[in-house]
Amino acid sequence: MKNDVAFLISGTMNLYEHQSTFNPNMPVRGLMYFSKLYEKYIVTNGIDIYTSTPKKLPFPQYFVFYNGTMDEPDRSELKLTDLLDMPASPKTSCLECIAIMLNINYGHNKVLMEKCRRLKEYAIFVDAVRKGLSAGAPLEQSLSHAVDSCIDNDILKDILIKQKVEVIQMILETYDKELHDKTLRREGYEDGYNEGLAAAKETGIRQFISTLQELQLSHENVLKKLHEKYELSQEESEIYMKKYWEK
Numbered sequence: 001m002k003n004d005v006a007f008l009i010s011g012t013m014n015l016y017e018h019q020s021t022f023n024p025n026m027p028v029r030g031l032m033y034f035s036k037l038y039e040k041y042i043v044t045n046g047i048d049i050y051t052s053t054p055k056k057l058p059f060p061q062y063f064v065f066y067n068g069t070m071d072e073p074d075r076s077e078l079k080l081t082d083l084l085d086m087p088a089s090p091k092t093s094c095l096e097c098i099a100i101m102l103n104i105n106y107g108h109n110k111v112l113m114e115k116c117r118r119l120k121e122y123a124i125f126v127d128a129v130r131k132g133l134s135a136g137a138p139l140e141q142s143l144s145h146a147v148d149s150c151i152d153n154d155i156l157k158d159i160l161i162k163q164k165v166e167v168i169q170m171i172l173e174t175y176d177k178e179l180h181d182k183t184l185r186r187e188g189y190e191d192g193y194n195e196g197l198a199a200a201k202e203t204g205i206r207q208f209i210s211t212l213q214e215l216q217l218s219h220e221n222v223l224k225k226l227h228e229k230y231e232l233s234q235e236e237s238e239i240y241m242k243k244y245w246e247k
Contacts, residue, residue, distance in 0.1 A: 003033045013037060013058040017099075018065045022072060026099040027080035030062045034097065064101040065119075067126055074109045076101045121155045129171070140211040143168050165215050172208055173229070205230060209244040219245065 005016040015033055017026065038057060041047075047055055066072060080097040102109055104119060106127035113120035128149055132142025147164055151157050160167060208229065212222045219241070227237040 003029075006033065006037055008041070008058055011058055013041070013060045015060070015062045016065065017063070019068065019101075020066075021068045022066065022070050024078060025083065026064050026101070027078050027097040028083060030099050031080060031095065031097040034060055034062075062097065062099045064099045065104045066101050067104050067123065069130075072101070072103045074103050118156075121150070124155050125150050138207070139172070140168075140207050140214065143171060143211065144214060165212070165217070168211055168215070169208075169225075169229075172204070172211060201230070205240050206244045209241065210246070213246060 078099040106123040128146035
């Protein structure tokens, strides 16, 4: 397990996670993350915890940035103790881990957004992509329109101009994973499962080729990226390119 971002500053152990789906189990993950972080801190600083002398450790702080589609409040607390199988007789848990979940969808946490321009711009960009999808536009079209619109309005302009291909490719990869996960969760017979998985992969490959072609990458470059991303053989990659590359 690897957390998204963790750093120590001014005596505070900061842990930040980003989630596009609501996950009540974040406190459990936080407990595991902090265990490793503190173990590393103790070893690195040569702290002897086996003596009777009290040892000061960094103060922990845990935030989860949420931008899923569920309607969540601006700020909420996810507690480890809420996930415990509590005994019949009241007892106090010796463990607790609290994740502060902040809704970073556009329109939420306005004070925070005004203090952090990058976060606000990211929220605007994600909102633009979702509006395109809600209107019925294909993913690659929604992405392309959102990128161009944000550049025109000075939203994440420096990043989108320099790393336009990487940003779109990253989102496409995330989108493919969501399709894959949904397919894995489907109930049904093995044939239905296999057909659903193949369809999700086919859709992802088509969108991947189409988007990179719109970004004016060469045929050879797209072929190489397709081969690497989906771990296809050279022959399989060429078949997909012949099928979806628009001449």
